[in-house]
Amino acid sequence: MFREMLMGVVLGTFTGIMPGIHVNTLGEIWKGNPVTLFSMGLTHTFLDVVPTTFLGVPDEGTALSVLPAHRLAQRGRAMEVVRIALWASAMAVLLSFPLSIFYVKLATHYSPWIGRVAVGILVVLLVVFSGKNWPRTLLIIVLSGLLGLVVFSLPLTHQYYLLFTGLFGIPSVVGGIRGEAPYGEDASIRMRTTSFLVYSSLGTLVGMAASLLPAFTPSQGAVLVSFLSREERPFLVALFSINTSNFMFSFFNYLATGRVRNGIVARMPPLSWSAVHFYLVLSLSLSILILLYGEHLSLFLLRLLGRIPYAHLNGVVLLFLLILALFFDGVLGVFVLLSSALLGIFSLLIGAPRRACMGVLMVPLLVG
Amino acid sequence: MVGKGFVSVLLLFLFLASLAYLHTVSVSSQDVFTGVCVYSSSSFSVLSNGSSEITVGKELEVGRVYTLFGRLRGSRMDVSRVERSSPDFPLEKVEGFYWVSGGCYLLTEGARIKLGFCLNVSKGSMLSARGIFHGRKFYPVEYRQGRVSSSFREGLPVVVEGVVMYSGKRTILWNGTSEIVLYLPHGFKLTPGKRVRVLGLARFYSIPSLLVGSKGDVHVLGYATERPIGSAKVGEIGRGLCRVISRNGKGLKLDCFDKPLIGFMARVGDEVAFRALVRRGSLLCLSCEVVGHREDLPNSICGGEGVVRVYGGVEWVKVYRNGFGLANVSFDDCWILLKLRKSLKVSLRANETVTAYGRFTLYRGMPALEIDSGEDICSGKC
DSSP states (O other), rough: OOHHHHHHHHHHHHHHHHHOOOOOHHHOOOOHHHHHHHHHHHHHHHTTTHIIIIIIOOOOOTGGHHHHHHHHIIIIHHHHHHHHHHHHHHHHHHHHHHHHHHHHHHHHTOOHHHHHHHHHHHHHHHTTGGGGGGHHHHHHHHHHHHHHHHHTTSSSSOOOHHHIIIIIIIHHHHHHHOOOOOOOOOOOOOOOOHHHHHHHHHHHOOOHHHHHHHHOOOHHHHHHHHHOOOOOOHHHHHHHHHHHHHHHHHHHHHHHHOOOOOTGGGGGGOOOOGGHHHHHHHHHHHHHHHHHHHHHHHHHHHHHTTTHHHHHHHHHHHHHHHHHHHHHHHHHHHHHHHEEEEEEEHHHHOOGGGGGGHHHHHHHHHHO | OHHHHHHHHHHHHHHHHHHHHHHHHHHTOEEEEEEEEEEEEEOEEEEOOOOOOEEESSSOTOOEEEEEEEEEETTEEEEEEEEOOOOOOEEEEEEEOOOOOOOEEEEEEEEEEESSSSOOOOOTTTEEEEEETTTTEEEEEEEEEEEOOOOTTSSSSSEEEEEEEEEEEEEEEEEESSSEEEEEEOOHHHHOEEEEEEEEEEEEEESEEEEEOOOEEEEEEOOOOOOTTTTOOSSSSSEEEEEEEEETEEEEEEEOOOOOOOOOOTTTEEEEEEEEEEOSSSSSEEEEEEEOGGGGGGGTTTTOOEEEEEEEEEEEEETTTOOOOOOEEEETEEEEEEOOEEEEGGOOOTEEEEEEEEEEEEETEEEEOOOOSSSGEESSSO
C-alpha cells in the first residue's frame, strides 16, 4: 500500500511540475490501483502551482491563477505563491473531513439543470461586474464560447489542454519572453491568517459545489470567487483550495454515488463509501508529505529556472507546448492551440478580464 | 511601430478565420450514429443499434430512434446535433402478446421477453414488433397491434366473457359452454350472476383456469340474461313464482323447477317469488321473497294437488315398533292418514287438533300425507 502511495506521489509530482501535462493524461496511460491514482491526483493539485507560477502555463483548474500568480512571481514573491498553494490545498483536505459527512447527503440530490442555472447566473455576473468594460467582456465570452462549441465537436483527445494552454498559458509565455523572470525565495505569506482561513474555507466550499454539479468546473468556481476579492493573495488562496477540494469531493461523489466527476476517478474500479475513512487518512498523510518536500522542490526548480535566460526559457516552453499539442492531437491540435492563443492574446490586448475566456466552457454548457 | 488597435483587429480577424476553418473541419469530420435510446436519465442517455452502444450527455426519450451528430470518444459521443430519425440498422421481429405485470412483456409460446419500456397498447393484445435487443430487454421500434386472443393457450393471455357462477374459495365463470376457474387478485371478489369480461393468463389444471393479474383486468358488464324460469338455461337468471314442495340439505325444492333453490330459506308450502342464477345443479337465489305464506292455503283434507295444507281432528293414532306412526285426521266427512316417520320426532294424541303441510300419497291404498319435517306439523290451527 505504501509503495502504491509513493508511486502516486512520484507520478503526481511529475504531472504537477511539468507544464502542459495534466494528471488525466498520465492517468490514461498509467493503469494503477486506486491508491496510486488517488495519490497521483491529489499530489498534482498541490504542485500544479509550479508551472502556473514559474512559467505561466496553467491547466484547467488553475487557468485563472496564471495572471495573479505570475504577476506576484515577477515581483519577487514566487515562493510565497507556492506556499499559498501548498497550504491552501492542505486546508482544503482538512476541511473536506467534516464536510464529507454532509456531502454524501447532498451528492444524491444533484440535477444537471442546477449546474446550468448556476453557470447562467455566472455569465450574467461576469458581464455585470465588468462595469464599463462589459462590452469587451461580453465579446470575449461570445468568442470563447464559439471556440468551445467548435473545439468540443472536433476529433481531439486533449481539448482542455489545447484550450486552456492556448487561452491562458501561451499569452503569459509570449508576454514573458520580454518580461522579467519569476524570482523570490522568501516564502512568508503576506496575508492575515484569519483572511487565509476564510478564503480557503470559501474555496473549499466552492470546490465542493463544483464537484456536485457536473457542468460546474473548478475554473467556473474560481470565476465566482474572483468577484469576492480583487486582491491577488485571497483570490489565489481560494483558487488553490477550490482545485484540491474539487478533487477530494469528486472522489467522495464517486464513492457515494458512483458518478464520475474527474478523469482520475474514471479510471478507478468501483469503490464503496466505507472506503472513505481510509482515503481521508491517506489524503492527510499525502498532504503532510507534500508539505514536507513541496517547497524544497519548488525552490530547487525556481533556482534551476533562474539560471536559464528567461526569454530563452519561455521560447523553449512555447516550443514544448506546441510539440505537446502536436503529440496529443497532431496538426489539428496545434491549430486549435494557436487559435485559442489568438483569442487569449486578443483578450489581453483589448483589456477584457481573463475570466471572460471561461466562456469556452460556459457557453457550450448553456447551449447544451 | 504598429498600433495596438491594428494588432487587435488583426488578431480578431485571424481568430475568426481559424474558427471558421475549425468549424468546417468539425462539420466534415463529424461522426454519425443512429440508434434506439435504451436508457435515459436527466444527465445522460444510452443509444444502441443492436450491435454497438453510445452514451450521450443528453436526456432523450427511451424507445425513440435518434441520429447523433458529433464526436465519438470511445463509447461516448460529444453531440453537436440530435435528430429524430428512422432506423438504418437491422431490426429483429418478435411476435407475442403484450402483458403488464411488474414491468412490460411480450409473451410468446415458451418465452417471456421483457420490454425496455411500456407501450400504449391494450394489455393482452397480440403484438407484432420490430426492434432491437439490448441486454435481456427488447426495445420495439415499430409495432402493430392485433386483437386479444379468446382461445386458450397455455401461459398466454386470453380474454373470457361469461357469468360468474360461484364465488368464494374459487370463482367459477360460465362462458356458455364450459366452466373456467378464475384465480383473482388477493381480496378481490365477484358476485354470482354478474356478466364479466376477464383478461388473464391461461392455465390448464384439472379444468381450464385463468390467472388474473389485477383488478383492472376484470370488467363487469352487468347481469346475466334474465328469463322466466321455465326457459332459463345454465348461466342465465331465471325469475318465477313457485311453491316450496320440500326442503332438505341441498336447498328448497320448488314445484316449478327441477333444481333446488339455494341461498334462501322458506317453509314447505310457502310461495316464493325469486330471481335466481341457473347453475348446472342448482338455482342460486339472487333476490328471493316469500309472497304467499302457507298458513293462507285452504284446508285440502278432501283432496288437492302438490303441497297442501291439511287441518282436522285426530281420530286415532297408531305407532309401530320401529317408531313409524300413523294418525287419522278427519274434518267434516273427509279423512286422511298422516305418515309420521320417527325422524319427525312428533307424537300426536287422539282428539287433538292438528295442521300439517305435505304432499298427497297413499298408504296401503288409503289416502295419506307425506310430511318432510317436524316443522311442517303442529297442534292446533297454525
